Amino acid sequence: MTKAGSRSSEMNRIYLDHNATTAPSSVVREHIGEWLESWGNPSSIHWSGRGPKALLRDARRSLGALLNCDPLEIIFTSGGSESNNLAIKGIHQALALGRMRQIGGLRNRYILSSVEHPSVMKPMLQLKSLGADVQFVPVDRDGKIDLDVYQSLLSPQTAMVSVMFANNETGHIFPIQKMAEMAHQVGALFHCDGVQALGKVAVNLKEWGVDLATFSGHKFYALKGVGLLYARRGLNLESLIAGGGQERGRRAGTENLLAIASIGAMAGLGAEILEKSRRMEELRNELESLISSRISGVHLTGAQYPRIANTSSMVIDGVDGETLLMNLDMRGFSVSTGAACSAGSSEPSPVLLAMGLSRREAQSSLRVSLGWETTREEIHLFVDALDQVVARLRSFRHGEEAMLGI
Ligand SMILES: Cc1ncc(COP(=O)(O)O)c(C=O)c1O
Structure with a gap:
């Protein structure tokens, strides 16, 4: 759990949006x-x-x-x-x-x-x-x-x-x-x-x-x-x-x-930072392999090129990013669908569009960014929640499509 004072009285919150901001150390x-x-x-x-x-x-x-x-x-x-x-x-x-x-x-x-x-x-x-x-x-x-x-x-x-x-x-x-x-x-x-x-x-x-x-x-x-x-x-x-x-x-x-x-x-932390970064990278890689093995239709963005240690960006087929984010938030997980600066607008991320992703793909994007205090337990809890929410949203969608005869 974050040491950031982000625990609320009703549920434990897990903060995975460190590219937006970090809690003071x-x-x-x-x-x-x-x-x-x-x-x-x-x-x-x-x-x-x-x-x-x-x-x-x-x-x-x-x-x-x-x-x-x-x-x-x-x-x-x-x-x-x-x-x-x-x-x-x-x-x-x-x-x-x-x-x-x-x-x-x-x-x-x-x-x-x-x-x-x-x-x-x-x-x-x-x-x-x-x-x-x-x-x-x-x-x-x-x-x-x-x-x-x-x-x-x-x-x-x-x-x-x-x-x-x-x-x-x-x-x-x-x-x-x-x-x-x-x-x-x-x-x-x-x-x-x-x-x-x-x-x-x-x-x-x-x-x-x-x-x-x-x-x-x-x-x-x-x-x-x-x-x-x-x-x-x-x-x-x-x-x-x-x-x-x-x-x-x-x-x-x-x-x-x-x-x-x-x-x-x-x-003043100097070299300690690199050690923290190595830990984040291990956890980020574990997160990505867990997601890939458990959830179908997930495409990692840019994973084959050099990336900073804490960030994972992905497109999840058949799921609206904002709806996913809100559902995860209700379960206590903070993630992002793109830049926090553009949150509040339903426009897809200009960065993902500039990379050549379609509007639909960009609207199905998810960004997870780990921090120095992120733990393995948090990563596993997050993947469990993501798996359940994605399955639920996809089943609603299939239900709607069946009703509309699509
Ligand atoms: C790459 C990059 N540049 C600049 C900024 C702006 O920094 P600040 O929030 O300190 O103004 C951000 C914040 O999201 C960023 O991610």
Whole structure:
């Protein structure tokens, strides 16, 4: 069962939606009271600013060590969405103002994959409405990106490429290192949305070879309201929030210290993260083999390509994903039919459609994302429930079809 305080009085709840958000870890819960004592403004030069300033510095250092970057290359933001916006609009604006010495020439092309998160997709479309040339690189049914199309789109006019480390719906891992090298060959910048990487893989920004990278606290067992943008030393990106000189003038506003301290504390876990990830992968594989052996008509999405350890995406024949999700929720299981951001709308996932799945297939999709605390018992209970719910929904459907004479 989750240790996340998600047990309700009437039933045990099993949370399998960790790509949407994670519960703050015990490390965060233990220290939060202590961090609250440092309530001062880190910019104050009197005593009340010293504790908060030290917290900020320590978090930046721990994250620099975890990500293998200089702590001063980290800009704290409110989350992944803000970091993605800052990377894209901050570079575009710096170019427009002629402040981007690092990439010469007249560059107006922006390239992204067709399965990016809306917080990359929408800022790119905003640039397009301002006259930028925005181009999409397609992916296939299993989520694999077309590197030939990518190569053909790269040119000396390319300003920036933005491709995620791993997709939040399918878990598919993109060849970031190679794609960054290809972008650099034409003098373009490379931004990576790494939100789904933290807590699942060892992130080494120098190995990734990217210029900018986005991360988010709440996907990494820290508090909500904090994220960060890594911006390689020397990049003059424009701040989206003008004001005070915080974050070396790249993001104004008094820092969200409690949340920053929480993501710093998570960074301190270092190598432990890989061990947790290995456990999640074993359980994810067990989950998939149990499902495949017990439930017919289940098609795993992109399982033959590299994936992050915790994610399983599948299409279940003859079952509506939303109805399945609601039935599982009534039994205490939290899963997703696609991105949580699009929950509440019955439209199929744009990511799955961009991968070439039909609307019907996309509407029959299920995403299960495990967490550090997920147990084998939970996986078995989940598969039992899934088996029963799928059988029930299919029998209703067959009954309806028989009544209608289909
Ligand atoms: C790949 C990816 N990028 C960006 C985000 C946005 O992050 P945040 O919720 O911290 O704004 C998410 C959240 O779902 C995500 O999965």
